[in-house]
Amino acid sequence: MTFWKSFFYNNINNSCTKIIDKENILLIKNLDNKGDLFDIYLNINHDINLYDLEKLCDSVGWVRRPIKKVKIAIQNSFLTACLFYNNNNKKELIGFARATSDESFNATIWDVVIHIKFQDKGLGKLLMSQMIKELRYYDINTITLFADPQVIKFYKHLGFIMDPDAVKGMFWYPI
C-alpha cells in the first residue's frame, strides 16, 4: 500500500468530523505527527471560488461551462459541499458536489467531482456521506442522482438503488 493510500485509508476509517467553526468541518486530521499538512476540510454552503472549481473540473476532463451559468447554478442549489486539502495553510479545492431540492421531499445531487490526484482515496465516499447527512438533517427522504455507467458501482456502495420499482431516469434536451 502506498503512503497516500495507507494515509487516507487509515484516516478515513478514523475520520474525526470535528466542527472547526460555522462553515468548516475538519474531516480528516493527519495523524502522522507532521502538523496539519494533510488535513481535509469540508465546507458546506460557503462561497466558492469559481475559478478554483473550474480548475478542479478541468483536472477530471469535464467540458468547460460558462462561469456565469455555473454561478447561477450554485446560487440556486440548495446544498453545496467542498472538500479542501490544507497544504501548508493554503486551502486547495479538491472535491465538490451540489444538490437541488424542494427542501422537503426530494433532492437531486449534481456535479460530484474529486480532483484527479486525490481519487481512489475514499474522498468521494466521504463527500457523498456528508451530502446525505446534510440532506437528511432537513428530513429529505428521497435523494436522487443520475449516474454515468462508470460510477454506478460507487453509488451502489453508498446505498443508492438503480431504477427502484422499474422507475427510470429520463432526460429531455432541446433538439
Add this chain to the structure above:
Amino acid sequence: MTFWKSFFYNNINNSCTKIIDKENILLIKNLDNKGDLFDIYLNINHDINLYDLEKLCDSVGWVRRPIKKVKIAIQNSFLTACLFYNNNNKKELIGFARATSDESFNATIWDVVIHIKFQDKGLGKLLMSQMIKELRYYDINTITLFADPQVIKFYKHLGFIMDPDAVKGMFWYPI
C-alpha cells in the same frame, strides 16, 4: 369517439394559448358555442390551494403527504404549473406539475398529475409541453424526471430519453 374525446382532441389540436393576464393562460377555448363551459386554463407559479391539490392527488390514488411538507416543497420549487377547468365560472384544479431547478443547467420535474376524470384527453401532454416551454425560457437545457413504468411511453412521446448514454437514475432512501 365520445363527445369529451372528440372535444379535447379537436381543441388540443387547435389550442389557442391566449394570455389572459399575468398569471392565466387560456389553453383551450370551447369552440362549441356554449360559452366558456369547458375552457382550460394554465396557471404558472401562482398560489395553490393545497386542499384542492390534495383532492386532485386523491383522485389518482396517491398516498397522502403532510400538507406542511407539500407547502414547503411548492415554495421551494422553481416552477409550478396548474391546469384549471372553468366550470360555470368556478375554477377547478385538474392538473399539476412542478420542477426543482438550479435555474441554469438542470431541472427535475416532479408530481405530474391529471385528475382521473380528465385523463386520456391530451391534457398531460399539454401540461408537460408548457413545463418544457417555461424551463426552456430560462435556457435550461437538461430537463429530467423519474418515470414510473406505466408512464415511460408517455414521456417518450414528449421527447424524453430513457437512460441516455447508459446514465442511470439512482435513489437513496433512509433505512
